[in-house]
Amino acid sequence: MSYPTIVHHGAADGVTGSCHQLVMQASNSLLVDCGLFQGAETSASGKAGAERLTIDFSIEGIKALIATHVHIDHVGRIPYLLAAGFKGPILCSEPSAKLLPIVLEDAFKLGFSRDQKQVERYLKLIEQRIIALPYKIWFTLQDDEQLCCRIRLQRAGHILGSAYVEIDLNYRQTGEQKRIVFSGDLGAPHAPLLPAPKPPQRADILVLESTYGDRLHEDRRTRRQRLEQVLEHALSDQGTVLIPAFSIGRTQELLYELEDILHRKQQAPDKSKAKGQGSALDWTKLPIILDSPLASRFTQVYRELKPFWDDEALQRVRQGRKPLGFEQLLTVDSHRAHLAMVKRLTQTSQPAIVIAGNGMCSSGRIVNYLKAMLGNIRHNVLFVGYQAQGTPGNAIQLHGPRGGYVDLDHERYKIAAKIDTIGGYSAHADQQGLLSFVTGMRRWPEQIRIVHGDASAKRELGERLKVLYKMAKRGLDLRIPSAHQ
Template sequence: MKNNVYNIIHHGAVDGVTGSCHELNIAGKDGILVDCGLFQGEEKSMDGAGANQLEIEFPIEHIRALVVTHCHIDHVGRIPYLLAAGFEGPIICTIPTAKLLPLILEDALHIGVTKNKSLIDRFLKIIEERIVAVEYGKWHDIALTAKGKELKIKFSPAGHVIGSAYVECELQEKKNTHQILFSGDLGATHTPILISPNAPKGTDVLILESTYGDKNHKGRKERREVLKSIIEHCFRDRGVVIIPAFSIGRTQELLYEFEHIIHEFGENKAHDKGNWEDVEVVIDSPLANNFTEVYKTLRDYWDYEAQDRIKEGRHPLAFDQMTTIGDHEEHLSTVKYLKKTARPTIVIAASGMCTGGRVVNYLKSLLDDSRTDVVFVGYQSYGTPGRDIQKYGPRNGYVELDGKRYDINAQVYTLRGYSAHADQEGLLNFVRDMEKKPKEIRLVHGDDRTKRAFKEVLEKEFPNIEILIP
């Protein structure tokens, strides 16, 4: 849909599912960015940015604001580089995201930029000064320099992680109103803890994620049963269950589900030497522990089911069988202990795609043990160690971690039903439920095969909508 008023430019999440960064450019004089995330694996942007090229090389002088849909690293991880490039505008996000964003950026800076605490503290002070927290459902004006044009945005729950949102942009120009919607990452229906997304009344242009545009997930009850049966089978192997998971979102959802399984089946056998109420769930990620504490303070944003469990006296994110690992020495001693004993234990550790973090030490120590089980509960990008373990593990292949080969004798499972992303039906329903259908849908945040398959499905159901793959 061509026009002289605005243009949409994609600086990331077009060659895969990471590095989300999209620009609403208004007549070349003003603009906003929606997200500014890190790339993982082999994925790159159209301007050559990638995991090894993080500097911002596209023009930003006209960018008036950064709008953040949620604080996963693939949506916010390049913010330090955006500021280094000279961006001086506000960082606009929801109230929960405003609480979580400094935590994830502090971690990203410490791992990828500098260990200098005073530099990190200075940067975080700048971030906190720039953050503008906006309530869901409230329109927020963005100042433009161009005369005769007005822009406002509104956040609505996306159901992906706490604080996540899709963004409606309304651009007023003379007597014309233009509506552009950025989906961010839409969550699966009935995701634990989170309010499910509801579609808006409509839009002119929809920039839509397509991570699982070619697949449908299992239902909530069914996937919980699958999770329970996999863990029981893993414990029969008498080894450690390693679940690589993102620190924010997936870790808290898994805790919520394990608490429910233990509450419901506590006296039932989980393995031959213990019941479910004896199962130990280890969270080995300081960042995940911090996020979990923040999640507890954001109960007003939990769904009704989660709030009802609190009223019943249950503690979905802090139950008796849960152990958190603190400093690095405790982490190393835990890895050493589990390697020596192979005691049946569920370990949830970051990162979700095994590109770094504490999960790597567990994998290095335990992948060659046939009693170990690795359970993937999220998407694994091309070029990541997680993708290699997922692909070559069932063939007893190997994976490279920190430049060294490790044989995979562990059992490898993929539990697709626990994706935090909407499936094909969920994405279709988002469009179906709009009273005013978009004239154009742009598919981003998906691999090429998935986008092409989803494009065909959309074209068949909505023949009057132009479907584009940037």
């Protein structure tokens, strides 16, 4: 067998469970991500993702795990990887090194134990394993008479700490050199808080995500205007706008955009009233409720990591604004306070915006809000992120506009609330962003492996790449692998 080779243990047949093994030598490999399968997606062994947590591949010879970012579909199976006997280091960016223990603590409590002593022992083990790598700096993982392996992380612009991975392999005995790039999840340009990703100079092999490989996003200004319009219309009914969002990344982006809307409304108070049912909405008193202890913890770490924010966000801070900690932001921590908030918003006609996890409505506090409010036309559900097939979020998105129903915790709930989707709010690059990542390289990849997308997204992105390569008169080995290939 010739090396290197790549084996895909996840995100080959869908968009979750990212896990890719770079086999460098017969008994020597790296793992890039080790994520959880979500929704109806299956693991490499063909079992449903929600039940498939154990590691279904050999970990022998895996020298290190590289975490591209801390979303659960990229790191959620790390506790199971450690339980399977993995002894190597966990390499990640400096911001991810601060965020990862929070994510893995939550994953450990959900999957293993809530015993505080066990949790503390586990977190100590995680922190001992983490090696925080600065962006743009090469890290030598192996250097012997056979192989030199160097790793470099570059900003991916997806969430704070996200990175794409450059791996340089130098085979000393044959003189062969290869650069393999794993895109991780690439962010959209002009995303709130984060600098846009810049393509690498070159790659021989590129493993490329394709979540939105078959569509284009709205630009950020249009997206922000749509958010404001949807909120104004929804809140005119004196109801609650429920925004399902994952605790890290999307939540902080939303807070950043909402702070800007409130800031501009307060700068122009005469224009800040949405008429509805004979009353007017006072934006200066509108509560923005963050109902997620995990999201609150992540938001605090985001605040502490201001040096990694982009110039626009830092400019707002210099103006005395608090993009992630404004006055109208209320946080709900305890479960008791959460239940009281659900009851209050259900029984009163006070307009409010609630951000709660999780983003696909498959668990978490958003479910209690949905159970209480889906049946009332006064309320709205606003989706701002991808809804994987088989999740309640996907069912609400599909059937809600037609007055359908959704099953939550094995009970059926009729949907009378209004349903909105702002697709341009994705933290993922769209088709153009993905293509630009490739064509922006000085030396285009000879081989591209398309992963992390639905079948149509992968297929359409692949066709577009073929056209671009043909126009440029370049050769392309395009692969759309399935699991374990």
